Amino acid sequence: MPKAKSFVEEIELQGHIIDSLLLPKVLDEILTRGGSYVIKEIKLGKRQVDPSRARIEIKADAHEQLNDILRAVHEHGAVSTTPRDCEYELADMNGAFPEHFYSTTNYRTQVRIAKDWIDVDDQEMDCGIVIDIPLAGRASDGLRGPSLARPANEPRARCIAMVHVKKGDPIVVGHQGVRVLPAETTARQSLFEFMSSAVSSEKPKGVTVREIAATMKRTKAAGEKILAVLGPAVVHTGSVEHICELIKLGFLDVLFAGNALATHDIEQALYGTSLGVWLDRGLPAEEGHEHHLRAINTIRRLGGIQNAVDKSILKSGIMYECIQHKIPFVLAGSIRDDGPLPEVVTDVLVAQDLMREKIKGVGFCLMTATMLHSIATGNLLPAAVKVACVDINPATVTKLADRGSHQTVGVVTDAEPFLRALVMELKSPLAV
Amino acid sequence: MKTPRILMCPPDYYDIEYEINPWMSRARGAAPERARQQWRTLHDTLVQLGVVVELMTPQPGLPDLVFTANAGLIFGNRFFSSRFAHPERQRETPHFDGWFAEHGFNVESLPAGVYFEGAGDALFCGAILYAGYRIRSHAAGHIHLGNVLQRMVLPVELVDKRFYHLDTCFCPLAPGEAIYFPGAFDRYGRTVIEKHIPKLIAVVEKEAERFACNAVVVGKQVIVNAGSDQLAADLRAAGYECLAVELDEFIKAGGSAKCLTLRLDGEDAADWGA
Numbered sequence: 001m002p003k004a005k006s007f008v009e010e011i012e013l014q015g016h017i018i019d020s021l022l023l024p025k026v027l028d029e030i031l032t033r034g035g036s037y038v039i040k041e042i043k044l045g046k047r048q049v050d051p052s053r054a055r056i057e058i059k060a061d062a063h064e065q066l067n068d069i070l071r072a073v074h075e076h077g078a079v080s081t082t083p084r085d086c087e088y089e090l091a092d093m094n095g096a097f098p099e100h101f102y103s104t105t106n107y108r109t110q111v112r113i114a115k116d117w118i119d120v121d122d123q124e125m126d127c128g129i130v131i132d133i134p135l136a137g138r139a140s141d142g143l144r145g146p147s148l149a150r151p152a153n154e155p156r157a158r159c160i161a162m163v164h165v166k167k168g169d170p171i172v173v174g175h176q177g178v179r180v181l182p183a184e185t186t187a188r189q190s191l192f193e194f195m196s197s198a199v200s201s202e203k204p205k206g207v208t209v210r211e212i213a214a215t216m217k218r219t220k221a222a223g224e225k226i227l228a229v230l231g232p233a234v235v236h237t238g239s240v241e242h243i244c245e246l247i248k249l250g251f252l253d254v255l256f257a258g259n260a261l262a263t264h265d266i267e268q269a270l271y272g273t274s275l276g277v278w279l280d281r282g283l284p285a286e287e288g289h290e291h292h293l294r295a296i297n298t299i300r301r302l303g304g305i306q307n308a309v310d311k312s313i314l315k316s317g318i319m320y321e322c323i324q325h326k327i328p329f330v331l332a333g334s335i336r337d338d339g340p341l342p343e344v345v346t347d348v349l350v351a352q353d354l355m356r357e358k359i360k361g362v363g364f365c366l367m368t369a370t371m372l373h374s375i376a377t378g379n380l381l382p383a384a385v386k387v388a389c390v391d392i393n394p395a396t397v398t399k400l401a402d403r404g405s406h407q408t409v410g411v412v413t414d415a416e417p418f419l420r421a422l423v424m425e426l427k428s429p430l431a432v
Numbered sequence: 433m434k435t436p437r438i439l440m441c442p443p444d445y446y447d448i449e450y451e452i453n454p455w456m457s458r459a460r461g462a463a464p465e466r467a468r469q470q471w472r473t474l475h476d477t478l479v480q481l482g483v484v485v486e487l488m489t490p491q492p493g494l495p496d497l498v499f500t501a502n503a504g505l506i507f508g509n510r511f512f513s514s515r516f517a518h519p520e521r522q523r524e525t526p527h528f529d530g531w532f533a534e535h536g537f538n539v540e541s542l543p544a545g546v547y548f549e550g551a552g553d554a555l556f557c558g559a560i561l562y563a564g565y566r567i568r569s570h571a572a573g574h575i576h577l578g579n580v581l582q583r584m585v586l587p588v589e590l591v592d593k594r595f596y597h598l599d600t601c602f603c604p605l606a607p608g609e610a611i612y613f614p615g616a617f618d619r620y621g622r623t624v625i626e627k628h629i630p631k632l633i634a635v636v637e638k639e640a641e642r643f644a645c646n647a648v649v650v651g652k653q654v655i656v657n658a659g660s661d662q663l664a665a666d667l668r669a670a671g672y673e674c675l676a677v678e679l680d681e682f683i684k685a686g687g688s689a690k691c692l693t694l695r696l697d698g699e700d701a702a703d704w705g706a
Contacts, residue, residue, distance in 0.1 A: 015575035077571030
C-alpha cells in the first residue's frame, strides 16, 4: 500500500504549560481527535515564574481532521509556528531563478499558500519551486507577495529545473513558508529503514538480497513501479539472463541506461560476446573487439532497436525483452559513446526530462554497475523512493550518498551473483 | 494595613437589553428601583468595612457598565484593558480606559484578536494568576499576560456556560485559600486548582447557581449574595465572616457582588511580590 500522505502542522505552546496541565491537555486533544504528535523541542522554565515552551508537530490523515485538531488546540493557547505564507518572485529571465530562490532537497516539501500547506509535486533535489496560481492571485510586477489571495482553483507547487524557468514564473524565494518533511525514522522495521548508506563488502549478502527482494515485492503490491539503472558490466559479467528474467517476472517496469549497456547487450545477442569476450567460455574472440561496433552499425542500418526486433534480427537480450514487454527505456548518451545507437538521446537536457517523465510512479530503484547513470538518476528521485545500489566499487554508493541520495542501501559485490540470487529470491514464495 | 479601594458604577442605566449569557432574558427584564436599592446596600456595606469606593459615571445605552470587574486587570499601577468578546460590551472600553487614565493608571492593551475580560477571568491567589478561558477569554491572552507580568499564569478551562467567567465559580480568599465550584471546570482545571491551592472550600451547585462564588473579600469579611447558607457556614468554620446582601436583580444579568466591584489596590488574596 502506498503510504497515505499525512497532513502536518507545527504548533508552539508557551507559558506555564506544565503546572497548568495545558501541555498534557493539548496532547490529549491531538490523540482523542485521531491525530498523532511529535514533540520536536521542549524547554522547561528553570524557576517557578519562568515560562516553558514546547514545539509540537501534529499529524493527521485528512485535512479536515488536522483543522479540527488545530481549532481545538488553539483554544488552549497553542499557536502555529509558521503564521506566514511563502514568498515568491516572478522570474526576470528565462533559464535562471531569481536571486535568493529556494533550493530544493529530495525530501517531501510543502509550501504555505493562502494559509494552507501544499505538497510540492515532482520532488527533486537541486531545483527551484514554481507555484501555479491563477492570475487573480498573483502579486504584480515581481513584488514579493505575502498576501496570496486564495484562488478559485486550488494552487499548486512543483519543483522546476533551472533550465525550464520561463520569465514571469512565480518562483519561491527564501525559506519562509517552506518546510521539509524528512522520512519517518520512528518505525524501523526493514533494511531500508535501519541500514545507513555506509558501504561495506563485509555485510551479509544473503539477508540484504532477501530484503531487497521483499521490498520489490511490496513495491509491486503497492502498485508502484520498479526502475532499473544498469551499466555495461551487467552484460560483461553474464547477467543478461537475470535481467531478462526480472522483466519476464514483472519486476522491471522502467530501464535507464547508456549506449554501452544496450550496445553490449545487442553484441551478445548478435555475436555471443561482450566487449569481444565469449560469454560462455570467458575467452576473447578473434576480431572480437570489432563486435560491439559492428552491432551498433547493424542497428543503425536498421534504423533502431525497435526495427531490429520487428525484423527478427535482434531475438534475445535485455533490449529485446524491453521491446517485447513494452518496457519504457531511456538511453542517455555520453561523450565517449561509439555510434551511438539511434535510440540514444544525445542531448543531456532532453534525456533528463525523459527520465523525469519516466520516474513518475516509481517506488523502488535498482542501480547496478554504473556510476554515471546511478548518480544522474539519484539526482532526480525523491527521497521517498528506495534505492538499492549494487556495485563492485564502493565509491559508487558513497558518491550517491554524498550527493544527497541518503535513502540508498549499498551492496558491494559483483553484479552477476547478486542478480542471480535476487532472481532466486523473487521466485521464492517465502520472501514477502 | 492599607485602605482597600474599589471601583463601582451606579446602576442608573442597568437593565437587560440584550442576551449574552444563559442568565439574561430580555422578557424578564430588571426592576430598576429594586436594583438601585440592592446596589446601594452593597456600596454601603463596603463603606462600612472601611473601603474607599470610587464611582464611575454611568452611561446611557451601556447597561453592563455596572459590572466594573470586567473593565480589565489591575497590577500595581498598570491597567490591562479588557477586549470584550461581545460587541455589546466592547462599547464600554473607552469609558473604562478613560477613567483609569484619568486616575493615574497606565492603560495597556492585549494583542488584537485576543479576547480577555479582565478581573472577570483573571484572579490572583497568592503569586499565581488563575485565568479562566474558553467562554469569554482566550488562553493565548492569559499566556501573553504571564509573559508581560513575569508571573505564573495558570489558565483553567471553563466548561459550564452558566459560569462563563472565572469569578462566577472561583474566589480567592487569601494566598493559598479559595472558594470554588468544581463543576464549572474540566478535569484538568480542577486538578490545577486543587494542586496549587491547599485550602479550598467547594460550593454546592444550588448555591453556585446563586453566584455564591461571586463574592467580595475584604480582610476576613466576605460579601456574598443572600441565600448561600452552606457557604456561610463553611466560611465561618474557616475563620471568615459572611455578609449576605440580596443581589438577585443583578443575577438576572449573570452577575453578583464581585462583578459589581473592581479592587483597585490589589485583592487581599493577591501577592504581587516586590
